[in-house]
Amino acid sequence: QIHNRAFASRNMDAVYLPFETRDVESFIRRLVHPRTREVDWRWRGLSVTIPHKSAILNLLDSVDEAARQIGAVNTIVVEEDGLRGYNTDAEGVLAPLREAIDLKGARVAIIGAGGAARAALWAFKREGARVTLFARDLPKAQPVAREFGADLQSLAEARFASFDLVVNATPLGARGANEGRTPATAEQLRGAGIAYDLVYNPSETLFLREARQAGCRTIGGLSMLVAQATRQFELWTGEEAPVDLMLEVATRALEKN
Ligand code: NAP
DSSP: OHHHHHHHHTTOSOOOOOOOOSOHHHHIIIIIOTTTOSSOOOOOEEEOOTTSTTGGGGGOSEEOHHHHHHTOOOEEEEETTEEEEEOOHHHHHHGGGTTTOOOTTOEEEEEOOSHHHHHHHHHHHHTTOEEEEEESOHHHHHHHHHHHTOEEEESTTOOOTTOSEEEEOSSTTSSSTTTTOOSSOHHHHTTOSEEEEOOOSSSSOHHHHHHHHTTOEEEOSHHHHHHHHHHHHHHHHSSOOOHHHHHHHHHHHHHHO
């Protein structure tokens, strides 16, 4: 809805469609890649989501440096004879924080160590923040923390009072099986500055409610979603994105949900 309304507002002959694929390699080879595809579709680009964001890297002709360092691609631009990958989550995660906090030297806690956490780690480190990763599975998260030069702590019994910013980069709280769950309670969050949930559906999560109860300022995931989508729009069209419209469409769609 975000992209389709944006295309329509600019009178672009373009449509954004969902494809669910189990075999991403043959999807790219047979349907997308300009040198091998078996249908003459005029792709301009693709968004890539769970669980294909890392596996897709090997199927591209070139990958932007940030996406390579993050190890995940969420955006593909289809060029004349090849595919180029980008990661717009890294810029997207920073956008809602621009007015809220100076990240240079800020103490940032990231909960989770998956794809979104990697994009956030990369972005916060670039901004000069001091980052601590909180994970339930320490041996699994250890290489991630080491790779990005972050500290690592166990999520069990975690306390966030000493952090300027706490980011939920787990799916806890998202619609479906994880709805009504939170990676941290008000008691654990008390004393922290800002609580930022990357989950955007629902817009009001238990993590945000607990954070408010603890006296934290809160930011939901929708503005990141829209920020990363505006960057995608710009990569695909070469034009500035209709940001206000995209935010309004996303907000309304979630309200109806
Ligand atoms: P992912 O790669 O699957 O990573 C999820 C992380 O959460 C893993 O580290 C996982 O730990 C941890 N986790 C899962 N369940 C947990 C639990 N019960 N307790 C503690 N940790 C748990 O997923 P992702 O791509 O990073 O996405 C994470 C969330 O961010 C999703 O809800 C997604 O929708 C959201 N997101 C939002 C935006 C946006 O634009 N707002 C962009 C990207 C992602 P294990 O490794 O131990 O399983």
